[in-house]
Amino acid sequence: GESVGLHLPTLSVQEGDNSIINCAYSNSASDYFIWYKQESGKGPQFIIDIRSNMDKRQGQRVTVLLNKTVKHLSLQIAATQPGDSAVYFCAEIQNNRLAFGKGNQVVVIP
Amino acid sequence: DAGVIQSPRHEVTEMGQEVTLRCKPISGHDYLFWYRQTMMRGLELLIYFNNNVPIDDSGMPEDRFSAKMPNASFSTLKIQPSEPRDSAVYFCASSLGQSSYEQYFGPGTRLTVT
Numbered sequence: 001g002e003s004v005g006l007h008l009p010t011l012s013v014q015e016g017d018n019s020i021i022n023c024a025y026s027n028s029a030s031d032y033f034i035w036y037k038q039e040s041g042k043g044p045q046f047i048i049d050i051r052s053n054m055d056k057r058q059g060q061r062v063t064v065l066l067n068k069t070v071k072h073l074s075l076q077i078a079a080t081q082p083g084d085s086a087v088y089f090c091a092e093i094q095n096n097r098l099a100f101g102k103g104n105q106v107v108v109i110p
Numbered sequence: 111d112a113g114v115i116q117s118p119r120h121e122v123t124e125m126g127q128e129v130t131l132r133c134k135p136i137s138g139h140d141y142l143f144w145y146r147q148t149m150m151r152g153l154e155l156l157i158y159f160n161n162n163v164p165i166d167d168s169g170m171p172e173d174r175f176s177a178k179m180p181n182a183s184f185s186t187l188k189i190q191p192s193e194p195r196d197s198a199v200y201f202c203a204s205s206l207g208q209s210s211y212e213q214y215f216g217p218g219t220r221l222t223v224t
Contacts, residue, residue, distance in 0.1 A: 042215075096166070098211055
């Protein structure tokens with residue numbers, strides 16, 4: 001698999017701590033958002049999604065929060081594990097297609 | 111399921127040569143997407159197909175790029191002639207119907223054009 005070494009905002013987090021990854025989106029009319037995770041050497045992987053009629057959605061160890069007022073999306077990872085080290089992308093729907101953000105790198109310190 | 115399969119995983123070619131990237135989507139998925147990932151532009155959608163028919167190719171950068179999907183289990187992305195600025199990682203992804211935004215990505219092909 002492959003990945004690209006982007007110069008990205010990086011969050012370093014101690015194993016076991018919680019992580020919060022933030023994303024600002026551009027289109028106030030967007031009604032659907034997704035978080036993807038890209039591990040080194042692999043393609044992006046779907047994590048969780050949320051529709052604009054919700055402000056919070058929970059998955060397994062992950063929670064996505066949506067603040068439509070300020071067009072802000074966040075992903076919270078509980079009890080961060082080494083396997084959570086990756087680049088995380090938020091994506092919104094623009095013109096019936098996914099538009100990905102630039103990504104945030106999470107580095108988990110054992 | 112083996113997931114989305116892409117080949118080759120790495121391709122190094124000289125400027126001016128033709129490059130063909132291949133993708134086998136997940137069986138049963140009716141949407142197929144081609145993306146390009148670069149440092150400068152991030153992850154960009156090039157083209158996507160529904161039931162083997164190209165739906166939106168507005169992301170294809172130039173006429174040098176073309177994509178085909180002759181059947182439900184195979185797609186190609188061709189660059190002819192290739193240029194150094196085409197160097198990137200190319201991902202294929204597939205999805206199913208109403209969950210078309212929950213896309214399953216392949217491992218990517220790293221293309222280097224010298």
